Amino acid sequence: xxxxxxxxxxxxxxxxxxxxxxxxxxxxxxxxxxxxxxxxxxxxxxxxxxxxxxxxxxxxxxxxxxxxxxxxxxxxxxxxxxxxxxxxxxxxxxxxxxxxxxxxxxxxxxxxxxxxxxxxxxxxxxxxxxxxxxxxxxxxxxxxxxxxxxxxxxxxxxxxxxxxxxxxxxxxxxxxxxxxxxxxxxxxxxxxxxxxxxxxxxxxxxxxxxxxxxxxxxxxxxxxxxxxxxxxxxxxxxxxxxxxxxxxxxxxxxxxxxxxxxxxxxxxxxxxxxxxxxxxxxxxxxxxxxxxxxxxxxxxxxxxxxxxxxxxxxxxxxxxxxxxxxxxxxxxxxxxxxxxxxxxxxxxxxxxxxxxxxxxxxxxxxxxxxxxxxxxxxxxxxxxxxxxxxxxxxxxxxxxxxxxxxxxxxxxxxxxxxxxxxxxxxxxxxxxxxxxxxxxxxxxx
Amino acid sequence: xxxxxxxxxxxxxxxxxxxxxxxxxxxxxxxxxxxxxxxxxxxxxxxxxxxxxxxxxxxxxxxxxxxxxxxxxxxxxxxxxxxxxxxxxxxxxxxxxxxxxxxxxxxxxxxxxxxxxxxxxxxxxxxxxxxxxxxxxxxxxxxxxxxxxxxxxxxxxxxxxxxxxxxxxxxxxxxxxxxxxxxxxxxxxxxxxxxxxxxxxxxxxxxxxxxxxxxxxxxxxxxxxxxxxxxxxxxxxxxxxxxxxxxxxxxxxxxxxxxxxxxxxxxxxxxxxxxxxxxxxxxxxxxxxxxxxxxxxxxxxxxxxxxxxxxxxxxxxxxxxxxxxxxxxxxxxxxxxxxxxxxxxxxxxxxxxxxxxxxxxxxxxxxxxxxxxxxxxxxxxxxxxxxxxxxxxxxxxxxxxxxxxxxxxxxxxxxxxxxxxxxxxxxxxxxxxxxxxxxxxxxxx
Numbered sequence: 001x002x003x004x005x006x007x008x009x010x011x012x013x014x015x016x017x018x019x020x021x022x023x024x025x026x027x028x029x030x031x032x033x034x035x036x037x038x039x040x041x042x043x044x045x046x047x048x049x050x051x052x053x054x055x056x057x058x059x060x061x062x063x064x065x066x067x068x069x070x071x072x073x074x075x076x077x078x079x080x081x082x083x084x085x086x087x088x089x090x091x092x093x094x095x096x097x098x099x100x101x102x103x104x105x106x107x108x109x110x111x112x113x114x115x116x117x118x119x120x121x122x123x124x125x126x127x128x129x130x131x132x133x134x135x136x137x138x139x140x141x142x143x144x145x146x147x148x149x150x151x152x153x154x155x156x157x158x159x160x161x162x163x164x165x166x167x168x169x170x171x172x173x174x175x176x177x178x179x180x181x182x183x184x185x186x187x188x189x190x191x192x193x194x195x196x197x198x199x200x201x202x203x204x205x206x207x208x209x210x211x212x213x214x215x216x217x218x219x220x221x222x223x224x225x226x227x228x229x230x231x232x233x234x235x236x237x238x239x240x241x242x243x244x245x246x247x248x249x250x251x252x253x254x255x256x257x258x259x260x261x262x263x264x265x266x267x268x269x270x271x272x273x274x275x276x277x278x279x280x281x282x283x284x285x286x287x288x289x290x291x292x293x294x295x296x297x298x299x300x301x302x303x304x305x306x307x308x309x310x311x312x313x314x315x316x317x318x319x320x321x322x323x324x325x326x327x328x329x330x331x332x333x334x335x336x337x338x339x340x341x342x343x344x345x346x347x348x349x350x351x352x353x354x355x356x357x358x359x360x361x362x363x364x365x366x367x368x369x370x371x372x373x374x375x376x377x378x379x380x381x382x383x384x385x386x387x388x389x390x391x392x393x394x395x396x397x398x399x400x401x402x403x404x405x406x407x408x409x410x411x412x413x414x415x416x417x418x419x420x421x422x423x424x425x426x427x428x429x430x431x432x433x434x435x436x437x438x439x440x441x442x443x444x445x
Numbered sequence: 446x447x448x449x450x451x452x453x454x455x456x457x458x459x460x461x462x463x464x465x466x467x468x469x470x471x472x473x474x475x476x477x478x479x480x481x482x483x484x485x486x487x488x489x490x491x492x493x494x495x496x497x498x499x500x501x502x503x504x505x506x507x508x509x510x511x512x513x514x515x516x517x518x519x520x521x522x523x524x525x526x527x528x529x530x531x532x533x534x535x536x537x538x539x540x541x542x543x544x545x546x547x548x549x550x551x552x553x554x555x556x557x558x559x560x561x562x563x564x565x566x567x568x569x570x571x572x573x574x575x576x577x578x579x580x581x582x583x584x585x586x587x588x589x590x591x592x593x594x595x596x597x598x599x600x601x602x603x604x605x606x607x608x609x610x611x612x613x614x615x616x617x618x619x620x621x622x623x624x625x626x627x628x629x630x631x632x633x634x635x636x637x638x639x640x641x642x643x644x645x646x647x648x649x650x651x652x653x654x655x656x657x658x659x660x661x662x663x664x665x666x667x668x669x670x671x672x673x674x675x676x677x678x679x680x681x682x683x684x685x686x687x688x689x690x691x692x693x694x695x696x697x698x699x700x701x702x703x704x705x706x707x708x709x710x711x712x713x714x715x716x717x718x719x720x721x722x723x724x725x726x727x728x729x730x731x732x733x734x735x736x737x738x739x740x741x742x743x744x745x746x747x748x749x750x751x752x753x754x755x756x757x758x759x760x761x762x763x764x765x766x767x768x769x770x771x772x773x774x775x776x777x778x779x780x781x782x783x784x785x786x787x788x789x790x791x792x793x794x795x796x797x798x799x800x801x802x803x804x805x806x807x808x809x810x811x812x813x814x815x816x817x818x819x820x821x822x823x824x825x826x827x828x829x830x831x832x833x834x835x836x837x838x839x840x841x842x843x844x845x846x847x848x849x850x851x852x853x854x855x856x857x858x859x860x861x862x863x864x865x866x867x868x869x870x871x872x873x874x875x876x877x878x879x880x881x882x883x884x885x886x887x888x889x890x
Contacts, residue, residue, distance in 0.1 A: 194713075197706045197756065198735035206790075257702045257865045261642045262745025264769050268639075290643035290767065292749055294737055294865065300707025304737055304749065311642065312784035313772045314792055322735065324709050327758045332780065332792050339757035345651075347759055347777050420702045420739065420867045 034429075034436040036159070036399050037141070037168040041392035048073035048116045048140075050100075050107040050131050052085045053217055055145055056122030058373040059172075060085055062382040063120075064092040065368075068390050075100035075110045078217065107131050111138040118143060118389065120172075124220035129154035132169055136161040141168040143385060146235040148402035152410050152426060155403035159428045162399040170385060170395045171402030173239035175317065177377040177384065179366075180330050180350070181240035182359035184321055187328065188244045189441050190357065192338060194325030196245055201237030202306030202318040208269040211309070212280050222266075225287040229260050230413030231307040232287065235405045237317045238305055239397070244321050248400045249436040251299040253425035258412035260288025265310030285310075293412045295425070298433075305408065361442060384442075396439060403428040479874075479881040481607040481844050482586070482614075486837035493518035493561045493585075495545075495552040495576050497530045498662055500590055501567030503818040504617075505530055507827040508565075509537040510813075513835050520545035520555045523662065552576050556583040563588060563834065565617075569665035574599035577614055581606040586613040588830060591680040593847035597855050597871060600848035604873045607844040615830060615840045616847030618684035620762065622822040622829065624811075625775050625795070626685035627804035629766055632773065633689045634886050635802065637783060639770030641690055646682030647751030647763040653714040656754070657725050667711075670732040674705050675858030676752040677732065680850045682762045683750055684842070689766050693845045694881040696744040698870035703857035705733025710755030730755075738857045740870070743878075750853065806887060829887075841884060848873040 045068055049060055052074055063069045071089045076082045079101040089097050098113070100106040104127070111119055111134040119135035121128055121144040129149040132142035136158070148171035149155045162169040175181055187193065209215075211222040224232050245251055263285045270280035291307040306318050316331035326338035334350035342348045361380060368383070369376030388395045404425070411423040427433065490513055494505055497519055508514045516534045521527045524546040534542050543558070545551040549572070556564055556579040564580035566573055566589040574594040577587035581603070593616035594600045607614040620626055632638065654660075656667045669677050690696055708730045715725035736752040751763050761776035771783035779795035787793045806825060813828070814821030833840045849870070856868040872878065 195709060197709060198737075198753075255704075255865060257704065257739065257867075259700075259702065259739040259741055259747050261747040264640060264642060264745075268769055288747075289769075290747060292643075292739055292747060294702065294704040294739065296704055296865070300709075302704050302706040302733075302735060302737060308643075311767060311772070312770060313767070313782050314790045322756060322758065324713055324734075325757060327756070333778065335777065337758050345759045420700060420741070422702075422865045 034432045035394040036162040037166050038394065039141075039166060039168070039392060042117055042389050044068055044070060045386055045389050046070050046072050046115055046117045048075070048110045048113065048119045049085070050075040050110060050119060050121045051123035051127070051145075052076050052081050053122065055373075057081070057085055057088075058378060059120060059122060059382060060088060062372055062379045063386070064089065064094070065379070066383055066386050069386055070094060071097050072115055073098040073100060073110050073113060075107050077101065077104055108134050111135045111140060116140050121145060124217070125224065126150055129158060132158055133161055136165050136167050136169060139165060139167065141170070141389065143168070143170045143172055144402075146171055146173055147233065147406035147409060149406045150409065152407050155407050155428060156426070159399050159403050168389070168395055169399040169402065170397055171235065171406065172381055172385070173235050173397060173405070174374055174378045174381045175236040176239045176243060176397065177361075177381040178240070178375070179359070179362050179377065180334055181319070182362055183350075183354065183357050184319070184328055184330075185240065185244055185439075186359045186441055187353070187357045188321065188323075189438075192326060192357070193321060193323030193328065196301050196321065196323045198302050198320075198322045199241040199245060200304040200306075200318055200320035201241045202308065202316065203233045203236045204306060204308040204311075204313060204316040204318060206312055206315070207309040208265055209273070212266065212270055212274065225266060225285050225310070226283060227286055228413055229286040229288055229291070229416050230258060230409055231291050231293050231305055232409055233307060233309070234293070234305050234408040234412070237319065238303070238405050238408060239401070240319070241303055241321065242401065242405060243439050245297055245299070245301055245303070246438040247297065248404055248429055248433045249438045250433065251297050252427055252429070252433045253295050253404055253408075254298050255296045255422045256293060256408065256411045256415060256425055257420050257422050258291060258293040258415040259420045260416050261290040263288050263310070265289045269310075288416075291412065291416070293408065293415075295408070359441065396442070400428045479877045480839040481604070482611050483839065484586075484611060484613070484837060487562055487834050489513055489515060490831055490834050491515050491517050491560055491562045493520070493555045493558065493564045494530070495520045495555060495564060495566045496568035496572070497521050497526050498567065500818075502526070502530055502533075503823060504565060504567060504827060505533060507817055507824045508831070509534065509539070510824070511828055511831050514831055515539055516542050517560055518543045518545060518555050518558060520552050522546065522549055553579050556580045556585060561585050566590060569662070570669065571595055574603060577603055578606055581610050581612050581614060584610060584612065586615070586834065588613070588615045588617055589847075591616055591618055592678065592851035592854060594851045595854065597852050600852050600873060601871070604844050604848050613834070613840055614844040614847065615842055616680065616851065617826055617830070618680050618842060618850070619819055619823045619826045620681040621684045621688060621842065622826040623685070623820070624804070624807050624822065625779055626764070627807055628795075628799065628802050629764070629773055629775075630685065630689055630884075631804045631886055632798070632802045633766065633768075634883075637771060637802070638766060638768030638773065641746050641766065641768045643747050643765075643767045644686040644690060645749040645751075645763055645765035646686045647753065647761065648678045648681045649751060649753040649756075649758060649761040649763060651757055651760070652754040653710055654718070657711065657715055657719065670711060670730050670755070671728060672731055673858055674731040674733055674736070674861050675703060675854055676736045676738050676750055677854055678752060678754070679738070679750050679853040679857070682764065683748070683850050683853060684846070685764070686748055686766065687846065687850060688884050690742055690744070690746055690748070691883040692742065693849055693874055693878045694883045695878065696742050697872055697874070697878045698740050698849055698853075699743050700741045700867045701738060701853065701856045701860060701870055702865050702867050703736060703738040703860040704865045705861050706735040708733050708755070710734045714755075733861075736857065736861070738853065738860075740853070804886065841887070845873045
């Protein structure tokens with residue numbers, strides 16, 4: 001108890017002090033010393049892309065707008081997708097990037113190029129870790145769409161490779177850059193909620209049609225629903241919450257339990273929309289329609305994570321962040337209650353606090369991000385990655401974050417398979433979480 | 446899997462068939478055969494009350510308005526409270542009820558009277574089970590405020606006593622009679638949400654001031670926060686959800702896991718409002734500020750239960766009921782999404798469906814219940830109890846329900862003490878849950 005309490009006090013002090021706005025110099029030094037990668041600043045970031053479907057091509061468009069980026073190579077299993085992106089790069093005034101379309105392992109040739117600084121992956125989940133590993137082994141920085149990995153072994157492999165090579169391995173959790181999520185992080189750092197006690201989050205997105213039709217290349221996504229029962233996609237909700245709770249930075253995930261409902265949604269949708277005798281309707285899906293996970297953290301706060309991708313319901317990330325002084329929630333409405341400020345027992349609109357608590361990055365970049373993917377947050381995410389590489393500062397998320405957040409999937413699968421038995425969460429920092437400082441409120445360059 | 450599926454089919458059929466509006470005759474016979482108590486109709490219900498503080502006195506006022514009730518005896522450890530209630534009974538035109546105020550065990554003399562049909566308890570939690578047991582042993586029906594019991598052993602004792610004596614033992618879960626909760630149950634029975642998949646509920650009520658001052662007689666409630674870490678008060682949220690999910694009536698709780706956050710709220714409030722050197726500020730409280738529990742049910746659906754009584758936040762019971770065809774939620778707003786009816790990806794106001802789905806009991810009793818405790822639901826709860834006793838029909842909630850819902854407290858304490866290890870939920874029906882029929886939509890007499 002003593003240690004936990006001291007830790008909380010430390011976090012509070014650090015939060016109130018060094019991390020008001022901007023990362024103080026002393027903090028930055030400590031942060032660097034405990035970051036797996038701390039390379040020299042890059043004037044130019046030369047990028048290769050692996051996977052340029054829906055999400056990958058959207059990222060390419062963002063990066064083409066960011067100063068100091070050159071797109072040198074494009075890889076995809078579909079040659080037409082590669083060609084389309086090559087044209088976009090040319091249209092943006094850059095030389096034609098090299099094409100890699102000789103099948104699913106062709107990313108290895110891309111990684112071996114000697115003119116790349118960063119390999120960016122937006123492929124089916126199971127390819128993220130192998131591609132990042134190949135990039136790191138070839139001395140490149142790696143950035144990947146979520147999740148960073150499907151298994152805990154893959155998480156460890158990437159942690160070790162990032163530490164050994166001193167290269168960044170960044171999981172691109174775009175929801176950490178959502179305007180509301182960033183404002184909430186800012187409020188947390190300003191102490192608006194007091195000491196944090198509890199958080200809730202999730203990914204509740206009706207994907208039945210997308211999973212059961214040809215939206216995803218080769219229908220890769222449904223295969224995970226067929227073979228796995230767990231929280232397959234935790235990071236959109238968990239990333240922002242983990243940043244608020246200083247996970248890997250003064251706190252860490254310790255124990256996790258998961259529980260799954262029965263599986264009905266996919267069979268029902270297939271029977272009604274494809275046909276009662278279709279293979280999709282007859283298929284057995286391992287994934288429960290609603291998977292709920294509880295995570296305990298070393299500093300005391302608990303987290304509830306919901307995964308629900310097979311139900312008819314409005315989109316939600318079920319966000320809630322609660323402390324000793326108040327609570328904020330998002331979905332369906334953005335509401336806040338601050339003790340002593342809000343009317344007794346009444347939620348207020350979060351928008352009423354925007355002038356006071358808007359995150360500095362959003363103040364700076366809102367105009368530039370307009371029209372980019374997912375309400376602009378994808379642009380800000382990509383902008384911050386390049387900014388960190390060009391200034392030689394630690395990335396907002398590093399390999400420990402990607403590993404801790406992604407590992408929740410396999411841990412939840414194991415818990416469910418064992419009748420909701422608790423699972424120990426690996427400490428990918430190997431104890432360095434105690435010294436690492438909380439993510440600051442950066443000013444946006 | 447086969448059995449589970451058959452069970453679901455059975456429930457669906459039973460729901461769509463016998464239980465549209467009103468309990469069909471065949472259903473009632475099956476229900477009676479599997480109900481612990483099925484006494485003859487009572488023309489007059491002669492009541493004794495144990496505990497007439499805040500909640501008990503409010504119930505007395507309700508019962509004085511219900512035809513066929515006589516209040517014969519009043520017991521409390523505070524003589525002034527007994528005297529005040531005696532005056533209320535006289536003012537209502539009934540003879541003066543007998544007084545029992547010779548200390549905490551005087552309820553035993555009350556139970557031994559030979560002119561009582563029903564003993565109603567609204568005392569501190571730890572007294573509920575002993576008082577109900579004394580009433581049952583004396584051949585009286587027992588009704589108690591929530592929870593029915595604090596320990597699983599007490600739950601079993603009351604189950605066995607109710608079965609042996611053929612007397613009702615009813616836990617008075619008033620939230621089962623809330624207008625919105627009853628409308629949701631009605632929607633479930635009408636199939637609005639398809640087959641149920643998941644539910645969420647809880648009790649989130651900032652009780653810091655009430656617990657730490659003299660609101661509760663002898664400050665009984667804070668003692669539970671000092672000595673117990675678990676969901677101390679699950680039934681307000683869980684009762685309505687359990688009815689929707691047919692728990693003990695075609696379904697049952699099977700496994701439970703709980704997790705607790707750190708405990709901060711009570712110490713902080715005491716330090717600031719009583720004094721930093723006060724005993725209340727120095728006290729160690731076992732209860733975590735937020736306790737989250739996951740419950741698996743035999744038919745497949747999962748339940749998330751939240752307990753949070755020490756945080757600054759608006760009141761909530763976090764209600765959510767979700768099925769294959771839609772989802773409804775309450776707190777802070779009452780919203781619903783019904784596939785094929787609601788606009789795509791958009792919540793609608795639940796109020797828009799009130800004309801169609803208002804529960805018949807509320808249609809009938811809304812006028813009568815106006816002004817009664819907790820928005821009228823307490824009156825409807827009391828009305829239904831008397832109606833069942835006077836018609837000789839099974840009560841809406843019976844001893845199995847009170848036991849299953851109340852046992853969640855000790856199960857969650859055990860899970861938390863064991864690092865969130867899963868706990869088997871006792872089957873208080875000893876297998877009869879398979880045959881018992883779902884609670885119907887009664888018409889309100």
